[in-house]
């Protein structure tokens with residue numbers, strides 16, 4: 001069976017074709033970074049307008065690359081939420097109309113379920129159950145995953161998401177949008193011992209996160225700095241260390257309390273090398289297993305939507321004939337598969 005996946009929840013148009021026997025056949029991504037960079041962040045109206053221009057050519061390209069025709073498709077999956085409403089609507093309209101024209105089902109997909117399942121696109125996929133750490137621009141969550149679709153949220157960020165903290169800190173350091181990858185690049189030349197930023201909520205006996213205070217500490221360091229240009233890389237490195245330590249401590253607690261020893265890490269921030277290394281070291285120490293997606297599938301992409309869509313399609317999920325999107329949609333409300 002073949003599913004086309006369409007992602008358009010934020011600033012990337014992603015399209016992919018997934019075959020339930022052969023795996024991923026083709027995928028393509030168009031990023032809007034140059035459009036939003038001059039504003040220092042995503043401008044929702046511009047995002048929607050650009051998705052409109054990109055989505056049809058990308059569907060054409062990906063089906064060609066996969067060597068399939070539209071008539072070969074069994075379903076069209078699309079990100080129905082959470083995300084920017086105008087951006088989501090573009091993918092939803094494309095998916096719904098194409099599915100209608102081809103007389104096949106459209107399948108709504110939860111963006112964060114897509115992220116969470118992205119490591120299953122790799123050759124050595126994780127097996128269930130596991131603890132998942134989802135770290136993206138809008139969400140930071142620790143989740144107990146018994147099986148696909150069964151998501152018990154153990155903890156979440158009470159303020160900024162991890163990616164948001166990276167982006168805001170990058171802005172404080174004068175780095176251009178998108179901040180996360182730029183901050184990582186700057187941190188490579190930084191010295192870990194120069195600042196001791198807080199590890200927020202690390203001693204609290206729960207699984208929640210808070211990154212707003214860490215951002216304030218960085219702001220104070222920036223204000224106090226007498227030579228910011230020379231100290232920027234150290235601040236970036238020490239910030240990155242603080243986030244990595246905090247995420248690692250919370251994952252350890254979640255694994256201990258759930259008596260699990262498999263960790264799946266997904267979402268844009270899981271592309272960060274320092275965080276990957278810290279979590280890998282934790283799991284090596286515990287003789288457990290850790291799974292990440294390849295870096296291009298950590299951030300938004302169509303492949304994860306095609307994969308999650310395939311699972312939901314096989315479980316019988318279908319969109320009705322309306323164009324439905326859910327800008328706010330909680331992961332824990334999904335049906336088990």
Ligand code: KG4
Nearest residue numbers: 136137138163180181267268269272299300
């Ligand atoms: O998952 P994602 O692509 O989109 C959302 O669903 O939000 O995540 C985007 C977030 C942004 O905040 C971005 O700065 C962050 O992931 N990010 C990174 C890195 N690459 C992307 N943060 C730290 N280090 C990176 N290498």
Ligand code: ZN
Nearest residue numbers: 115136299300
């Ligand atoms: Zn995302």
